[in-house]
Amino acid sequence: MDEQTVHAVERAISFMRQNLADRITVDDMAQAAQFSKFYFTRLFQRVTGVSPARYLSALRLEKAMRLLLNSSSTVADISYQVGYNSPGTFSSRFRSSVGVSPITFRQLGGYTSHLAADSRVHRMDRLGATIRGSMRVTEGGRRGFTFVGLFRDPIPQGPPASCALLPGPGPFVLNDVPNGKWFVHAQSIAIGAEENVIVPKESADAPYVGSCGPIVMRRDASTIVVELLLRPQRTVDPPVLLAPVDVRSDAMRNFRAENVPDVVSVV
Incomplete structure (x- = not known):
């Protein structure tokens, strides 16, 4: 992807972030990117993997997650601050995407107390297939707890179809993968930054992310092998709309200490 194209999409995303309380149209976004409406829509989808409207919706919820943790505003006030006209609609969207109200x-x-796969995936759709993978880290800095999940689309949101929590980046296995098209998403927490996953105190404490897809699972597939590259999240990456598992307990810290290698390989 050429640099000019990425910068155009970044301009549109910056415009969205600055105006989340307002009604934003695709025409507004296209004007910020300095492209025609129709060309901009195709361009945005190609760069981010999702439509401008879906990206905007994810940005609104991401901002709401931060406001819920960093402000004393009521849920109703926050819903208006991120562009919702109805607190009820906001709460419903938030719960379906983040996993909790x-x-x-x-x-x-900002955490969830447990890790669970989506129970709504029909048992008959599960093929007994497996996704095996590995993770590599692109930049320095030790990574700790790492979540890997299987989602229906490029935006990590809602309960995953299959998931795992690892003590650090490395090999992973997702079993009993259902039929269909899937995206694998991973989020890795910086060691020592478990207290501030959603709103990190410093940029170095921000989680690393990695994804791949679409992966098409068919009935004749048994095992698919993938590789994820974990890196700092870019402006054009879709927001992560997941409440991370609370890894701050002594038991989870001991789990990490016993299982994380002294050195995480760096590409």
């Missing part, structure tokens, strides 16, 4: 998200400090 806005109030519960705030009460839990």
Whole structure:
């Protein structure tokens, strides 16, 4: 992807972030990117993997996650600040994407207490297939707990069809993968930054992300091998709309200490 194209999409995303409380149209985004509406829509999809409207919706919820943790505003006030006209609609969208209600998200400090795959995936759709993979880290800095999940689309949101929590980047296995088209997403927490996953204190503490897809699982497939490259999240990457598992307990820290190697290989 050429640099000029990426910068155009970044201009549109910056415009979205600055105006989340307002009604934003595709025409507005295209004007910020300095392209025609129709060309911009195709361009944006190619760079980010999702449509401008879906990216904007994800940005609104990402901003809401931060406000719930960093402000004392009510849920209703936050819903208006991120562009929703109805607090009820906002709460419903938030719960379906993040996995918990806005109030519960705030009460839990931005974490979820457990890791669970989507129980709504019909048993008959599960093929008994497996996705095996490995992860590499592109830049320096030790990574700790790493979540890997299987999602229906490029935006990591809602309960995954299959998932795993690892003590650090490395090999992973996702079993009982259902039929269909899937995206694998990984998020790796910096060691020592477990307290501030959603709103890191410093850029070096921000989680690393990696993804691949679409992966098409058919009935004649048994095992698919993938590789994920973990790196700092870019402006054009879709927001991660997941409440991370709370890894701050002593038991989880001991799990990490016993299993994470002294050195994580760097590409």
